Amino acid sequence: MNSTTYRLIYAALGLALIAVAGFAIALNPSGNEAELPDPVERVFPRPNDSVVRQTVIEVDLQVGYELTLFVDGIRIAPGEIDIQAGTNLHVWQPAPGRFLEDWAPGPHEIRIEWQRTTGLPDPGSFSWTFRVQ
Numbered sequence: 001m002n003s004t005t006y007r008l009i010y011a012a013l014g015l016a017l018i019a020v021a022g023f024a025i026a027l028n029p030s031g032n033e034a035e036l037p038d039p040v041e042r043v044f045p046r047p048n049d050s051v052v053r054q055t056v057i058e059v060d061l062q063v064g065y066e067l068t069l070f071v072d073g074i075r076i077a078p079g080e081i082d083i084q085a086g087t088n089l090h091v092w093q094p095a096p097g098r099f100l101e102d103w104a105p106g107p108h109e110i111r112i113e114w115q116r117t118t119g120l121p122d123p124g125s126f127s128w129t130f131r132v133q
Contacts (some may be wrong), residue, residue, distance in 0.1 A: 037126050039065050039114055047128035053103045055132065059112055064119070067117045070111040074099050079084035103132040 034047040042060040045051045061067055067090045069076040080098060082091040094100040109129045116122040 017045075030060060034128065037124055038039075038062075039116075039122065039124065040112070040126055043110075043112075043126075043128065045130040047130070049130045050133055051130055053105075053132055055130075056091055057110060059090045061088045061090065061114060064117055065114045065122075066113075068113040070109075070113075071100060072108055081094050105132050107131050 004102055036043065039062045040059065041062060042058070044058040045055055057067065057069070057071070059067060063086075065088065069081060069082070069090065069092060080092060083089070084091075090127070094102050107129050108131070109127060111125060111127040113125045114123065
């Protein structure tokens, strides 16, 4: 091999490295966590996440708040939401017999509304979207 061949190989490797770094930056989330309202401790999937079809919705509220959940504009019946009383974690997922039997690929909007169960009223709401692969 002559020196020109080595230069072409090094140039091609350099361009491949730049392309890999560019794709990693373009496809990786920005790393900026969405700002959640005060009573909301955690949500999953997070805003703008891409998830698989088996995903469950999790909303962790501070103790002392009750939740109303809307998925794609439809209010979820309270009996369909599993609640861990000690931590106030609310979990819901599509299932046979529910308005949504499984997640369709594409974007989905989640809206939550909350109300304090004791003390002074503290209503609020928060919306976000995620994408199912």
